Amino acid sequence: MDRRFPQYDELDLPKVAEEVLKQWEAEDTFGQSLELRKNAPPFVFYEGPPSANGLPGIHHVMARTIKDIFCRYQTQKGHRVDRKAGWDTHGLPIELGVEKELGITKEDIGKKISIADYNAACKKAVMRYTDVWNDLTERIGFWLDLEHPYVTYRTKYIESVWHLLKQLYDQNLLYKGYTIQPYSPAAGTGLSSHELNQPGTYKPVKDTSVVAMFKVKRDENSEWLFKDAFGDVFILAWTTTPWTLPSNCALTVGPKLEYVRVKTFNPYTHEPQTVVLAKARLKAYFREEMQEPMRTILAKSLGVHEGDHFDDFKKDVRLIPWQILDEFYGHQLEGVRYEQLLPYAQPEGGGDAFKVIGGDFVTTEDGTGVVHTAPSFGADDMRVARQHNIGTLTLVDLQGRFKPEVTDFAGEYVKAEYHTAEELAAETKKQGRDKYLSVDERIAIKLKTEGRAFKVEKYEHNYPHCWRTDKPILYYPLDSWFVRVTAKKDRLIELNKTINWKPESTGTGRFGNWLENLQDWNLSRSRYWGIPLPIWRTEDGGEELCIGSVKQLKEEITRAVKAGVMKDDPYASFQVGDMSDANYDTVDIHRPYVDNIVLVSPSGKPMKRETDLIDVWFDSGAMPYAQWHYPFENKAAFKEKFPAAFIAEGVDQTRGWFYTLHAIATLTQDSVAYKTVVSNGLVLDKVGQKMSKRLGNAVDPFKTLDQFGADAVRWYMISNASPWDNLKFDAEGITEVQRKFFRALFNTYNFFALYANIDGFEYSSDFLRWKPGSTDRSNPALTELDRWVLDSLNLLIIECETAYGQYEPTVAARAIQDFVVEDLSNWYVRLNRRRFWKGEQGDDKQAAFHTLYRCLEIVAMLSAPIAPFFSDRLYRDLTGKSVHLSDWPLIAATVSEGEMVSAMRLAQGITSLVLSIRKKEGIRVRQPLQRMTVPVLDDIERRQITRVRDLILSEVNVKELVILDASESKLTKKIKPDFKKLGARMGKLMKSVAVAVNGFDQAQIAELEAKGSMKLTVEGQEVELLRDDVEIAAENVPGLSVASDGALTVALDITLTDALLQEGIARELVSRIQTLRKESGFEVTDRVQLHIHDNGDPRLRQAVRSHAAYILAETLAVTPEDQMLVLALPAEGAGIHEVELDDTLRCALSLVRSAN
């Protein structure tokens, strides 16, 4: 037998993947696919660099599958898709990993270990799992150029980053400023948000909280607050960090919040006073029953008191009377000035301090609705203070101690926790108390005695602690370099609107809102392993220089050497202009090497490098340029490959990579960096929990690939949920994909191969004649089923093309799966099996083979982006070539005007109804029936059913199909209002109209059909009902067994004649014999000798005699017709079987392989 089409015993997807992978390696299929498209228009894809110091997880399979799908699809569509791998090599996780490994902390760097050694360790650690990553990438079939990756620590890469920074610097978009950052005085370092989010950093602590009283200055602005004032007028503000009160510069109110002015007494000094606070906070500070005039009225009614009770207040200090003088909004308070609470020092930098300002962030959840604003110690405070040109006061040093100006507390730590035990003891002694009182407590006491405290109490809340020292952190102003992204905010927003976000909501929502509230990008990191900021400054900060290339650095070094600030050029070995890797590898511009370089300013002063590194996110956002060493090399390549057509990463990159790419591109190129971005969701475990090592629910990607093969895993991930929805990963889902989709496709192919090999089938692309432009569009040999499946295939091509084009792989996967499982396997193949193995060569057989071949070929092409291994195997088995080198299929001219698709839907519906009647009546499918009747409503339906008539008859084993016109009187009909059409016109009457229509009798339905319209009176109104406003369907055919579903009705004649019964028995017999053939291990082509024992039953005898030719032909028996039925079976023994034909009929037969 010709074995041109390989056949397989079983489906083993992991093995297929392994073998195809070897094939790819052997013939460099990836390289060929690029070579093939060498001159084609590019489709630009950017690979986001993963960090190779951690192991890949199952979610990386997801992310990489999505990337691969669109790159492969675009290749098939005729584009050149270069895919350069990349590695993110800098950053805190790497530093932390190295520190853990070496058993050191940040403080040890430069002491126990040199910066050079530390960085060398980082460089080594960062590529540790490269092999594992490359292995995963290959095993999942992600085609990526792993040979020439960009690596962010390479000198060339850093040089490109420096060039970008210089561009920003030259545009005045890079500046030094300061922000309020989490800071650990104990460790002497700023903390990143990452560090702050470590578990256990937020702890519940009890702090002394103070409601401080800020005395209002009386002037024209505040005069209205003094109307009927009772003593002095104060604004109340709450704080849980009293140590920040000396640094107070402003009070912030909510402009839209309501405030009140209250006449009352100071609870500690009992002085009369008038206080201002948010109305919503009154009940937190005042007792309801003490409110005037309510208290007076109450007292009067009890006959206890008369007159003004503010007079006799001092008799009971716990019950303080109060009275609201007036109410107003926060914005009315803005601009009101107050006396500095603790006047130790005056604000720096000019500023117009000590007044009330407005801020959106103010709430009335706790406190007084007035925020004590110390710009140096709170991010919100800083921002609002800047907006209102309030100065700042930073009366705490970097060790966390009060500066000398704060005379009462000078040199003391603001948090007791910063003291050592000995220091605490000494301090306690100094205070002359038994117990140490923190500065917070002593400030509270001071304010109480000065009559400036309204309420002092312990307050429990969560406060962040340094994860290394376990001491509380401070928010502290630290020097930083910033990118002035806010200067280009409008442009960033504008360009974002041109980006195709998948899903859209991430772009408009999460990302769009983020851009709307843009802050300048804090670029500084006080670390060691990263790209150094290329800025050199004189000590006074008066002169500075931003370096944009190694060449420029060398020139400046030469000047510095000449000026004598440096001894020699440490980068002497570097040849300017030599772009070889070897040349660049001779220099290292990381710390500490660049730190040793001192340059000279124009005025001759030495300049030292700003010690900060840059945020690693800038590294990855710079990859469009730095991966090409642009602009020093590859200018043309960059130009062609910017911006990207497509990128994809997890949704967690929205404010990470997606943002940094966008920001750098907007600022330096005035362009988007990518046209489409797919942000995929998380991979959760099967119950929807996040995967983590701690919970032990993390899935090992390699084990999963070993078990199921990459194709099944990829197909499962893509078909199960849209990429941006979170995926609940369940291995059972992969099994299902294997069972349903891949097995159906595999079985279909194997079926094809079996018979194609027997017949020596060869595919000729001319056979189906659907060449574009040809008028003779289809071969007349094609049956209606062929046309139908080819039509469906056409629709599938269009659907997949649209879906892939719109970055909707899930839609494509589901469509392909439905086609393969339902249309191709369960319908087309099942109904056409006989054509493949029955009869001799001829056009009908050719049509069947060509149609099936075409379907398999196209399915391989359409599924290639998602299941690259299996599809390649399938395509190679069919055509001998790789599917990944194929061109996306053209849409064939439709072979049957598209009508077959709806005709087939009718056929499937009718078939299903007949089978359900058979079931109801207890008549098995193998028992032929004479006639069935289907009523139709119009000529289109009649024509369509006619086209699929034979197919229906053979599928349900009935001999005749009568199509009945709906107008024939035998039918009863049912009527149904079309809500959509009618609702629009009827409006409120809809319900009553529906009731009326549903109540129509046969005469009324006939009237409407005949006249085309009729008048109805509903709720006293006359309305017109049109034929189109209702659906009329046949309901019943009297006298027959009937079933219906929606508009479809089928009636089946269930009369069984002797002839039909005999035919049924003959069929049963054939079926039993076929089973025996198989059980006996005969090949499908083996001829047999068949003898049936005549047991005297007339039913059997008649059936065999009448249908002898049929039985022999079906079972490939060579026994002469008149010798089949015998009174005694041949004595060969082994071939004798007893079979049961139905409940009452059994017989014996002998079946042996025939010699010829």
Add this chain to the structure above:
RNA sequence: AGUCCUGUAGCUCAGUUGGUUAGAGCGCUACACUGAUAAUGUAGAGGUCCGCAGUUCAAAUCUGCGCAGGACUACCA
């Protein structure tokens, strides 16, 4: 705390511009089929479409307020 996503059958998911009795696959039960057999067909059980309120003749679908799960960002006087 803010922003965004998700919530439909036991499970995984569809559900067009609002329209009649809300669907599919898996799983479950029963029956059938046997030249696809680890397949297939038919029938059945299984739903407060997360909740409440509103708009509308009509809401799974639109609006508002909540609840639950998740992500990101921020972190509070």
